[in-house]
Amino acid sequence: MPTEQPRKSRHEEIDAIVAAKEGGVTETRDEADKYTVVGAATRATFANWLTPIEEHFVCHRNDVPDADVETWTVSLTGHADGQLSVDELKTNYPRVGVAHTMECAGNGRGQHRPETGSVQWGFEAAGTAFWAGVPVSSVLRTHGVESPDDRWLTAVGGDPSAGDDVFARSIPLSKAFDDCILAYEMNGEQLPEEHGYPVRLVVPGWYGVNNVKWVEELRVMDEMVTEGSLDRPGNHAYWQQEAYRLHPDGVTPAPNESVDTVDTWTQLEGAVEHPYTFDATVMSVIGTPSGDSPVTVPTDETVEVRGVAWAGDDAVERVEISTDGGDSWSDADLFGPEYAGAWRLFRYDWDPEPGTHVLNSRATDELGRRQPARISNPDAWRAALDDDEFPWNAGGYAANAYEPNGVTVEVRRSGDSEPTDRIE
Ligand SMILES: Nc1nc2c(c(=O)[nH]1)N[C@H]1C(S)=C(S)[C@@H](COP(=O)(O)O)O[C@H]1N2
Ligand SMILES: [Mo]
Numbered sequence: 001m002p003t004e005q006p007r008k009s010r011h012e013e014i015d016a017i018v019a020a021k022e023g024g025v026t027e028t029r030d031e032a033d034k035y036t037v038v039g040a041a042t043r044a045t046f047a048n049w050l051t052p053i054e055e056h057f058v059c060h061r062n063d064v065p066d067a068d069v070e071t072w073t074v075s076l077t078g079h080a081d082g083q084l085s086v087d088e089l090k091t092n093y094p095r096v097g098v099a100h101t102m103e104c105a106g107n108g109r110g111q112h113r114p115e116t117g118s119v120q121w122g123f124e125a126a127g128t129a130f131w132a133g134v135p136v137s138s139v140l141r142t143h144g145v146e147s148p149d150d151r152w153l154t155a156v157g158g159d160p161s162a163g164d165d166v167f168a169r170s171i172p173l174s175k176a177f178d179d180c181i182l183a184y185e186m187n188g189e190q191l192p193e194e195h196g197y198p199v200r201l202v203v204p205g206w207y208g209v210n211n212v213k214w215v216e217e218l219r220v221m222d223e224m225v226t227e228g229s230l231d232r233p234g235n236h237a238y239w240q241q242e243a244y245r246l247h248p249d250g251v252t253p254a255p256n257e258s259v260d261t262v263d264t265w266t267q268l269e270g271a272v273e274h275p276y277t278f279d280a281t282v283m284s285v286i287g288t289p290s291g292d293s294p295v296t297v298p299t300d301e302t303v304e305v306r307g308v309a310w311a312g313d314d315a316v317e318r319v320e321i322s323t324d325g326g327d328s329w330s331d332a333d334l335f336g337p338e339y340a341g342a343w344r345l346f347r348y349d350w351d352p353e354p355g356t357h358v359l360n361s362r363a364t365d366e367l368g369r370r371q372p373a374r375i376s377n378p379d380a381w382r383a384a385l386d387d388d389e390f391p392w393n394a395g396g397y398a399a400n401a402y403e404p405n406g407v408t409v410e411v412r413r414s415g416d417s418e419p420t421d422r423i424e
Pocket of ligand 1: 056057058059060061062102103104105156157158159167194195196207208209210211212213214
């Protein structure tokens with residue numbers, strides 16, 4: 001079932017972004033010709049903590065607005081009141097930085113069988129950048145909103161919509177006050193156009209879709225966005241209430257004004273009938289060895305299996321590695337920077353026999369939720385979770401199964417009769 005509406009071609013725009021990013025960028029198939037998407041990551045991206053801009057994926061629906069930083073404003077509406085220029089944002093408020101692992105909610109969609117519509121991402125739609133800007137709480141506190149209460153913050157993108165759908169997403173005001181920023185820098189550089197210049201919302205640990213680019217309005221509301229709740233023309237609720245929700249085939253999710261929990265996994269376990277993609281589910285990817293070429297090691301040395309693991313705004317508790325295709329597991333060590341909302345590095349010293357091995361990583365979060373083995377068949381829905389499977393869903397969202405992300409590696413020991421390559 002197509003879960004999203006058709007749009008005009010974006011190929012020229014994709015070409016321009018690919019050209020600007022230079023080298024190593026793979027365009028991900030956009031079967032329906034809808035999205036501007038660039039999957040710029042390779043396995044090696046996941047062997048490092050900080051993702052260079054050139055390796056960070058891009059994903060959006062409409063044209064990149066031709067933004068004039070001199071005239072761009074962010075309107076504060078609803079229970080907030082005011083209007084801020086980019087210059088005011090930069091000079092009147094504290095400048096802070098946040099580390100954020102951004103993952104498109106459609107990452108892993110391409111692992112669904114049968115295929116779902118839209119971009120067939122593997123694991124490349126994820127990256128960790130350091131974003132700098134203004135705390136949302138600082139801006140709201142000076143514009144009439146002292147505390148979060150139970151309200152919602154709706155961010156609206158200034159991207160011109162090819163159809164009538166305004167790009168609007170709501171997050172709980174408590175999350176906005178907690179750690180969200182209006183970012184104008186990425187990895188120490190001016191925010192690139194395709195990542196939201198001049199200003200975007202960064203929601204640490206939450207799926208990409210919540211991180212509205214080209215923000216032109218922040219609306220403080222009693223409920224999350226529903227049809228007609230914004231003071232502007234167009235459809236307001238498509239991106240919140242219809243797209244980016246998990247559901248079986250043949251279902252149109254009913255809109256909600258609020259939900260009891262925003263934790264995506266808790267929703268999936270049954271708390272919300274058709275979950276919203278808010279915080280990212282627990283996930284890991286091995287970065288090295290990449291499997292691209294045989295690994296040759298001296299007989300007395302081990303191979304470092306290294307990668308990253310994340311769990312939205314929950315902490316990663318544990319990462320296990322299997323070197324026999326999932327039959328047995330050993331604990332990896334977590335190391336490196338530890339920021340809420342950003343991934344952790346893991347490493348495992350592997351003492352392999354010569355031959356071909358299948359490597360998998362499997363992470364568990366601080367609430368004990370562990371990556372399932374595979375994506376279920378389309379009929380299973382929630383029951384899949386009891387079988388260590390992730391529920392196939394019609395939009396292909398939030399998939400975090402480990403088997404599809406495994407690496408097949410050929411190991412040679414120096415001194416083997418095979419000719420040796422360099423050590424990876
Ligand atoms: N205004 C606007 N913001 C948007 C989008 C969009 O289409 N329009 N796409 C969202 C989606 S689906 C993702 S995954 C992230 C991707 O952010 P990036 O391109 O900086 O990686 O942006 C989000 N913010
Ligand atoms: Mo996305």
